[in-house]
Amino acid sequence: MKVLVTEYLRINLDTEKWECRRCGHEHGNARENYKHGLLVYDRDPREIHKPLLDTQLYERTYSPDPKWCRILEYYCASCGTMVEAEYLPPGHPPLHDIEFDIDALKLQWKDRKEVTEPSIAPDLALEKVKHGRALHAEMHHGHQH
Amino acid sequence: MHDNISAEERALLDKFLADNKMFLGPDPEIMRDHTVTPRSAAEEAVLKQGFDTHQAHHIRGLINAALSEAFTMVNQMGAAPGAKWGDLVTAIYTAEGNLAMIAPHGIITFAACAFYPIRFIIKNWVSDPTVGVKDGDGFIHNDARYGGVHNTDQSMMMPLYYKGELICWLSSTIHEGENGACEPGGLPAAAESKYDEGIKMSPFKVVENFQIKRDLVTFLQNSVRDPKLQLEDMKVKLHAVMRLRDRIIAILDQFGREALIATMRMHLEDTETEVRRRIRELPDGTTRVLQFMDSSLRENCMQKISVAITVKGDRMICDFRGTAPQFMNRSVNTNLASFKAALATGLLQNIWPDLPHTMAVLSPIEVITDPNSIIDAEGEMPQAMSLMPLFKACVAWTVPMAKFNYSLPRRYSAIIASQYDQAATFIYGGLTQHGDVTGNFCGDINGMGQGARSHADGEHSVSPVFGFMADSGEHEINEEDTPIIRLGAQRLAKDRVGFGKYRGGMGYEQIATARGSGMWGFMTGCEGSKFPSAQGLFGGYSCPAYQLLKIKGVNIFETLNRDPKAIEVFDILKLMNERPLAGGKYSSNDMGMTFELCDEGEIYMICQGSGGGYGDVLERDPALVMKDIEEDLLSADLAREIYKVVFDERTLVVDEDATRAMRDDYRRQRLQRGKPFDAFCKDWVTAEPPADLPYFGSWDDNRRIYAQNPAINLKVVMNADQLQGFYMPNPKDLQIASLEAQLAKAQAALEACQAAGR
Numbered sequence: 071m072k073v074l075v076t077e078y079l080r081i082n083l084d085t086e087k088w089e090c091r092r093c094g095h096e097h098g099n100a101r102e103n104y105k106h107g108l109l110v111y112d113r114d115p116r117e118i119h120k121p122l123l124d125t126q127l128y129e130r131t132y133s134p135d136p137k138w139c140r141i142l143e144y145y146c147a148s149c150g151t152m153v154e155a156e157y158l159p160p161g162h163p164p165l166h167d168i169e170f171d172i173d174a175l176k177l178q179w180k181d182r183k184e185v186t187e188p189s190i191a192p193d194l195a196l197e198k199v200k201h202g203r204a205l206h207a208e209m210h211h212g213h214q215h
Numbered sequence: 216m217h218d219n220i221s222a223e224e225r226a227l228l229d230k231f232l233a234d235n236k237m238f239l240g241p242d243p244e245i246m247r248d249h250t251v252t253p254r255s256a257a258e259e260a261v262l263k264q265g266f267d268t269h270q271a272h273h274i275r276g277l278i279n280a281a282l283s284e285a286f287t288m289v290n291q292m293g294a295a296p297g298a299k300w301g302d303l304v305t306a307i308y309t310a311e312g313n314l315a316m317i318a319p320h321g322i323i324t325f326a327a328c329a330f331y332p333i334r335f336i337i338k339n340w341v342s343d344p345t346v347g348v349k350d351g352d353g354f355i356h357n358d359a360r361y362g363g364v365h366n367t368d369q370s371m372m373m374p375l376y377y378k379g380e381l382i383c384w385l386s387s388t389i390h391e392g393e394n395g396a397c398e399p400g401g402l403p404a405a406a407e408s409k410y411d412e413g414i415k416m417s418p419f420k421v422v423e424n425f426q427i428k429r430d431l432v433t434f435l436q437n438s439v440r441d442p443k444l445q446l447e448d449m450k451v452k453l454h455a456v457m458r459l460r461d462r463i464i465a466i467l468d469q470f471g472r473e474a475l476i477a478t479m480r481m482h483l484e485d486t487e488t489e490v491r492r493r494i495r496e497l498p499d500g501t502t503r504v505l506q507f508m509d510s511s512l513r514e515n516c517m518q519k520i521s522v523a524i525t526v527k528g529d530r531m532i533c534d535f536r537g538t539a540p541q542f543m544n545r546s547v548n549t550n551l552a553s554f555k556a557a558l559a560t561g562l563l564q565n566i567w568p569d570l571p572h573t574m575a576v577l578s579p580i581e582v583i584t585d586p587n588s589i590i591d592a593e594g595e596m597p598q599a600m601s602l603m604p605l606f607k608a609c610v611a612w613t614v615p616m617a618k619f620n621y622s623l624p625r626r627y628s629a630i631i632a633s634q635y636d637q638a639a640t641f642i643y644g645g646l647t648q649h650g651d652v653t654g655n656f657c658g659d660i661n662g663m664g665q666g667a668r669s670h671a672d673g674e675h676s677v678s679p680v681f682g683f684m685a686d687s688g689e690h691e692i693n694e695e696d697t698p699i700i701r702l703g704a705q706r707l708a709k710d711r712v713g714f715g716k717y718r719g720g721m722g723y724e725q726i727a728t729a730r731g732s733g734m735w736g737f738m739t740g741c742e743g744s745k746f747p748s749a750q751g752l753f754g755g756y757s758c759p760a761y762q763l764l765k766i767k768g769v770n771i772f773e774t775l776n777r778d779p780k781a782i783e784v785f786d787i788l789k790l791m792n793e794r795p796l797a798g799g800k801y802s803s804n805d806m807g808m809t810f811e812l813c814d815e816g817e818i819y820m821i822c823q824g825s826g827g828g829y830g831d832v833l834e835r836d837p838a839l840v841m842k843d844i845e846e847d848l849l850s851a852d853l854a855r856e857i858y859k860v861v862f863d864e865r866t867l868v869v870d871e872d873a874t875r876a877m878r879d880d881y882r883r884q885r886l887q888r889g890k891p892f893d894a895f896c897k898d899w900v901t902a903e904p905p906a907d908l909p910y911f912g913s914w915d916d917n918r919r920i921y922a923q924n925p926a927i928n929l930k931v932v933m934n935a936d937q938l939q940g941f942y943m944p945n946p947k948d949l950q951i952a953s954l955e956a957q958l959a960k961a962q963a964a965l966e967a968c969q970a971a972g973r
Contacts (some may be wrong), residue, residue, distance in 0.1 A: 074622050076617075076656075076827070106893060109893040110890055111889045123803060127794075132760055138746050139745065143531075147888065153753070154754055158505070161900060162904075165503050167502060168618050178498065179274070185622070188621060189625055190670050191630075192283065192628065193631070194569050195629075202684025
């Protein structure tokens with residue numbers, strides 16, 4: 071039985087390992103931080119959020135300040151998929167962001183059917199926005215957008 | 216007095232102290248409790264008689280219709296700009312002050328904290344012979360310390376009596392804007408104490424016999440910059456609540472008091488039951504996220520919000536310990552009740568939009584904070600710009616809850632990255648072209664980009680972060696009422712996006728100037744100029760940093776008068792990079808700006824931001840990348856550099872084989888440059904925050920909180936349960952000191968030259 075945890079991670083309840091959902095690579099013990107099994111790269115944020123204003127003219131250019139912000143990119147050590155992009159001030163300890171109780175997870179999935187592809191739910195918030203817009207348009211402009 | 220007193224003496228002493236309380240300030244017993252109260256005797260008695268679910272459904276529908284009608288009245292008649300956009304709510308509460316229902320398209324946040332002042336009224340005014348509560352009374356309130364989001368919002372609250380019995384409470388709240396603060400518009404980032412925040416209404420009676428008391432209104436009008444607005448909207452809210460009262464009385468006439476009381480109570484209890492059921496479905500464990508705010512709106516400084524959500528069975532605990540300490544003279548603090556109201560809003564908006572909009576959504580969830588932190592600040596702390604941490608609360612759920620929700624066999628709504636969470640708009644004030652004094656803010660605050668979803672790109676400028684929908688306003692109406700002229704508006708901000716397999720919804724550019732006023736000015740209140748604010752999800756990138764751009768010392772109207780074609784397209788990047796206005800002083804600044812005067816024709820430019828991206832950029836469908844280029848949302852260079860797509864720039868035809876090869880090669884590059892986590896941490900992790908970074912909050916241990924400001928050589932490490940506030944130096948004093956030092960240095964050099972006879 072495998073439980074999907076993120077777009078790129080799943081937990082194999084039988085082996086108690088974190089696995090890559092793209093290539094099946096085992097990242098490590100599911101009772102520990104999955105990041106232990108990943109590769110990390112300290113990315114200068116200006117390489118992703120490139121300066122859009124002339125750097126000769128302005129200090130602030132829509133790029134984050136690399137002295138304030140770095141991007142830790144986490145890659146699957148086997149297929150190179152980027153599993154997480156963590157924005158931190160320089161030197162800040164990476165976060166242990168997922169810490170599941172594996173015994174409880176096993177009990178929870180004992181009677182559940184395995185899910186191999188994630189369920190897609192409707193975007194209810196967006197539906198509410200659209201409904202609200204239609205009402206507002208009707209109220210203020212007498213027509214539906 | 217001896218130590219051992221009898222129960223009788225103790226009761227006497229307690230009564231004496233209660234009767235002689237010198238100041239009925241915000242009551243911690245009320246303000247720290249976000250839960251639905253236990254059943255009252257009346258509720259218990261009513262429910263013992265049985266509960267007809269079909270009838271309750273019918274009654275709920277009627278209440279919804281009544282709330283909706285009252286909402287429409289305020290929306291149509293309200294004078295505040297916020298009222299016109301839908302930045303308001305109408306609500307009904309139980310007799311004990313539990314928020315039962317809000318208007319279906321109202322802003323939940325307002326009502327999710329208006330139950331606090333109602334509980335204050337119940338506790339203090341009902342039995343006070345000098346005040347009392349009776350049929351026909353109405354109470355007003357705006358100070359967030361007694362409940363409320365922030366002091367720009369004003370509520371009208373009315374008890375509903377039926378056959379002599381208090382059955383429920385009704386309310387209407389509008390973001391009014393102007394409130395007489397030290398800066399116009401009601402959101403003074405310059406407030407250095409609570410006494411700079413303008414009028415601070417504790418809950419008090421302003422309506423008797425359904426009539427507004429003119430003496431009190433006059434006092435309120437005399438305290439704000441927009442006296443007409445103050446009167447008009449008090450009337451609007453009162454009459455909307457009175458109409459709501461009529462409708463609820465009709466329900467009582469038709470179904471009886473028992474049916475209404477039971478319906479409201481079970482609406483709350485059923486919602487709590489459903490929330491607990493949904494929590495039980497999640498995996499047991501903890502997920503975490505960190506949020507960093509990079510500005511106090513007066514200076515850049517990092518403030519950390521630490522979020523850990525723990526699920527155990529049907530319990531959910533939100534632990535915010537480790538968050539930055541409060542500022543004594545900066546307005547970006549919030550009180551805990553407002554913070555929880557924003558949490559309730561975010562939970563509904565981002566995680567479970569299908570749940571009823573009641574306080575019962577948050578009620579079963581435990582919230583832990585460090586007292587005196589920036590999200591649980593003392594009452595004396597300024598909090599006029601509490602929007603900064605409150606907007607963070609709205610999106611705090613998205614990343615950690617996505618990690619809980621992803622595994623579910625059946626989800627309740629889309630998995631979604633964080634929405635842009637800054638108050639990107641112009642707050643304004645001054646003298647209008649009609650000679651009126653005014654202050655308020657613009658409706659384009661409501662167009663924040665949606666986070667990318669697990670199945671699709673985010674929607675552009677979808678909604679405010681605090682509500683499902685509020686209009687972004689009609690600029691033409693704004694231009695009729697105020698000197699603000701929009702040179703550019705609602706044009707999507709090209710290339711400023713959270714990249715990912717699915718990209719965040721983008722924000723629009725906002726370019727404004729002023730005309731026809733002798734005195735006009737703007738302020739902006741946003742963070743995220745150094746550290747991006749909207750977080751990506753599962754490998755998606757965050758939004759970029761955003762700036763406030765200015766072109767001062769020009770008059771665009773004179774320029775266009777001379778040459779109507781001088782600037783044909785108002786595009787921020789072109790204006791700033793090409794500098795077409797000769798003689799202008801161009802600058803790129805932090806998005807937090809206290810009020811400053813804008814001379815006629817000077818130009819101020821900001822952006823609404825993008826939501827975070829979702830997933831690995833290398834998995835983005837090249838066809839979607841081409842679509843973004845075609846729609847002028849993305850430049851070709853970024854398509855190649857970020858998404859690694861090979862294509863013909865003229866035809867936008869993708870070379871799929873070359874793209875695949877390029878992406879495979881890039882994955883190999885990642886494997887080469889990435890370091891194993893443990894080895895990486897050994898090099899990366901530092902014991903403390905960088906010494907040159909102004910930093911507030913925990914670092915490696917949530918029990919130890921740093922407060923460091925290199926500008927004044929401040930460095931303190933505190934235990935999290937013993938937080939104190941910090942005083943920030945005036946940025947102008949720092950600038951003066953720096954200039955004086957330069958001057959002294961130059962003077963010394965001059966004297967040295969003179970001494971050397973040169």
